[in-house]
Structure formats: structure tokens, C-alpha cells
Amino acid sequence: MGRMFKKVFSIIIIFFVLNQHSLAVENVKIFEFTNEEMKTLQVRKVKGKTTYTFGSNENGNYLKAEAEGKASGLGKELKINLLKTPFINITWKVEKDLPGIIENSKKGHDYAARVFVVKKTGATALSNRAINYVFSSNNSINESWTSPYTKKSIDNVLATTITDLNKWVTVKSNVENSSMELNLLNPQGKPASTQNPKLI
Numbered sequence: 001m002g003r004m005f006k007k008v009f010s011i012i013i014i015f016f017v018l019n020q021h022s023l024a025v026e027n028v029k030i031f032e033f034t035n036e037e038m039k040t041l042q043v044r045k046v047k048g049k050t051t052y053t054f055g056s057n058e059n060g061n062y063l064k065a066e067a068e069g070k071a072s073g074l075g076k077e078l079k080i081n082l083l084k085t086p087f088i089n090i091t092w093k094v095e096k097d098l099p100g101i102i103e104n105s106k107k108g109h110d111y112a113a114r115v116f117v118v119k120k121t122g123a124t125a126l127s128n129r130a131i132n133y134v135f136s137s138n139n140s141i142n143e144s145w146t147s148p149y150t151k152k153s154i155d156n157v158l159a160t161t162i163t164d165l166n167k168w169v170t171v172k173s174n175v176e177n178s179s180m181e182l183n184l185l186n187p188q189g190k191p192a193s194t195q196n197p198k199l200i
Helices: 175-183
Strands: 006-008 011-018 042-047 051-057 060-068 071-080 087-092 113-119 129-136 144-146 153-160 169-174
Touching: 060 071, 087 113, 087 129, 113 175, 129 169, 129 175, 153 169, 153 175, 169 175
Parallel strands: 011 071, 011 113, 129 153
Antiparallel strands: 006 060, 042 071, 051 060, 087 169, 113 129, 144 153
């Protein structure tokens, strides 16, 4: 597409290493969104570098990401026991979306905001599986599909600008259920069940 889009919010990557001897608490705060934490986060550049700034409101700190013709992500690696902490909570807002693109195609596989949860299943990155929780610009909540780039990743729509453009939205999803769905993908990358993931 010839147009350049200004996207607010970007990619957050969380690496989950499933371990029975991992964190025992029931609530794990993944990000603090502070300048000190920013120095410790891993940066994954896709195309250029996103501009990140911090802010705060009545709900706490937040990270604002602005990208125009760029794409990058921030992430950290944590050991999480999904039997004890299976849910992920995300509060996010998209001020400018990406209308008109086909998000489940290679050409249009882009989102104004997304959170990757990566499950390490082997010694190399090629063996990892990823759940991509997205703030869609063109699809409805609870829709999901396999990534057009890899059969080891699925996209789950948790929010959409169709109804919530420029609004703070809090969503909750069961990562363990999403992980099980990802494990059930057949060799063609299609879910064994046609049931869409549900917000819990």
C-alpha cells in the first residue's frame, strides 16, 4: 500500500518458559512501564525503530508507541506456570488504526497493537510457538487464524477498532487455552477444532 500509517502502540513480546517450578504467585505483573525498566527490555526490530514514550493516568503507567512506516517490539523473558497463572490481562488503546488491510494475508499481516506470548518448546527460536493477541482494525473480537508466515503462530483478536477506536480497553484471555489450541494445529496449520477462543 502506498500510504504511510501512523500507528499508536506497537508490539509487546512476552517469552513464556513453561516450568513446574516457576513463579508461585497467582498474579504476575509483567511490565512496570518505567524508564529504568526500559533499559532492560529486549528490542526486536522489524523495520526501523518505533518511538516509545511513557505516560500515566488514573490506572497507572503506560507505554505509548508511535510508528510511521516502521515496526519494532519490546519484550522480556519470564518463567510462568500457566497452571497457576493462566490468564493474561491487557489494557491498551489505539488512536490510529489500519483500515482496509487483509490481516490474515502476508501483504496485510499488520496490527496497530499486538502482544506476542512466545512458548519455548526447544533449544532454538525455530522451535518456538507464539500466540499473537491483537487489536484488530478490520476483524471482530474472538476471531482467530494461523499466521500467514508460520504454522507455529496463531492470531487471536481480543479488541477491535471497529467498536473501540481511541478508547482504553481492558481484555482478559486464558493463555493456557490458547496454548492448547496452538498445540492442536494439524500439519496444515489449521485448528483441529473450529471453535474460536473466547474472552474469559
